[in-house]
Amino acid sequence: MRPRGVWCELPMRNKLFPNNFTALINRMDEGVLVLDEERTVILANRAAGKILGSKALHAARACIDTLLAETNRPFCAFLEEVAGSGADYTNHEITYRRRNREARLLVSAFTRTETAPARGRRVYVLLRDITRLWRLHTKEKQLMAQVRKNYTIQMENLRQIAESVAHEVRNPIVSIGGYANLLLRKIEADSTPTEEHRKYLTYIKEDAERLLALVGKVERYTDTREMHFRKENVLRVLRESISFAKRLGARTGVRVEAPTVEPGEYLIYVDMTLLKTAFKSLVRQAVVLSNGDDTVSIHLHVNTLEIIFSIDIATKLIKENIPFLFNPFYSASGQRLNFDLANAQRVIMLHGGMIRADWGGEGRLTLRLSMPREKRLLRP
Structure with a gap:
């Protein structure tokens, strides 16, 4: 009789894992898979079946290749590579098909050679469903792309306005500044310069230079081609x-x-x-x-x-x-x-x-x- 609250799967019928261990992993949100060197499912917790969308995942001594849909061959090939090479993977992202919908899994896997109670290589797999996070991230990228597109369009419109304004404003500004400089030189050459004239002409010159600098800043601000x-x-x-x-x-x-x-x-x-x-x-x-x-x-x-x-x-x-x-x-x-x-x-x-x-x-x-x-x- 199983302990209260324990959700026993097929693997509990073999004696590789005690029931208290199964009780623990069945309470995890992450999926846990243990495969032998032939990729036969030895242990699978409740979350693994839910994440992979396979109720038959817990069938007796079944190879995982036969339990998953044909569309998930890349996932099976990944497990085959792990079992064959003995390499360790941490947070390996995989696209997975589940009920005709695309999901994203974050998979960590490693192999160990067991000596007891049964000899042979075991593949331990931890599955995390990151589909919601992936969809949010995809949507965020799309929104950022749209923001950037709108911003670029806005800058292009502003650039066209700035070019029109600059064309109409720059020439008068340059002319005002030129005449102000000319008058300042004439006043300095005069033996009796008028200080009041000099002051006002200086104001004109400073304002002309300020407006000219402002037009240049607006042009540079709106130029995205550089x-x-x-x-x-x-x-x-x-x-x-x-x-x-x-x-x-x-x-x-x-x-x-x-x-x-x-x-x-x-x-x-x-x-x-x-x-x-x-x-x-x-x-x-x-x-x-x-x-x-x-x-x-x-x-x-x-x-x-x-x-x-x-x-x-x-x-x-x-x-x-x-x-x-x-x-x-x-x-x-x-x-x-x-x-x-x-x-x-x-x-x-x-x-x-x-x-x-x-x-x-x-x-x-x-x-x-x-x-x-x-x-x-x-x-x-």
Whole structure:
């Protein structure tokens, strides 16, 4: 008589595994399979049958090849490779067909040669169903692709507007600046220059130069054709950005805390020049927006999926201004108008990543840059 709560499968009839062990694995969400060297199912818990969609998985002494559908030959071939080679696999992702629907399994497998109670090689398999996570990840990639497409279209429309405006505005600006310079030279040549005239002409010249610089910034901001992607080690960008932050902090008197970037390689297809500029712009604006008294803290997290680069600051900005930080025409903390954060956001989004500003309350602000690796690895 089996213990209460134990869901016994066929394998319990052989004496390789005690019932208390079976009771344990039948309570697991992961599927557990044990096969012999002929890939005959020796042990299968409840989750394994559910994940593989095979009620016959627990039939007596059946080869797993005969239990699974023809569409799942790749999975059977994987098990055959494990049984034949004796290699260990950890978190090996496999596509699986289940009731005419595609599923994703994360499989870990290894082999061991048993001496008792029965001799022979055993294949131990751990199955995890990651279908929901995979579908969410696929949907997230599709949404990011759509965001990037919409952003590119928006930038192209803005570029066309900027070109039209620049064409109509640049010539008058240049003309105004030229005449102002001419009048200034004439006043300087006159033996009795009028200081009032000089002052107003200087104002005209400064405003003309400011408008000319603004037109140039708008043109550069909307130009997406200048990017050239190559396979680069992005850790160099992180290392240089942190070094730049420390130098900037020393120059401005702001304390900067940052981690050390360990030597190594993290290869992604990027435009190295523009990416460096984006990271440094983010660092520069974080220092500018900080209150100057508290420490600027840089945090770095690098894994196989993404890079997360965040900067925590204490700022005098109010919460209502945070949504406008990445507006190209926004000026904060008494600084002159610049496109640093807007340009940084543009470059990072065109690399498949995002920058956002998170308000933490009580004057705390986090600028967070994330750049998924997968979206950049497959780019030709």
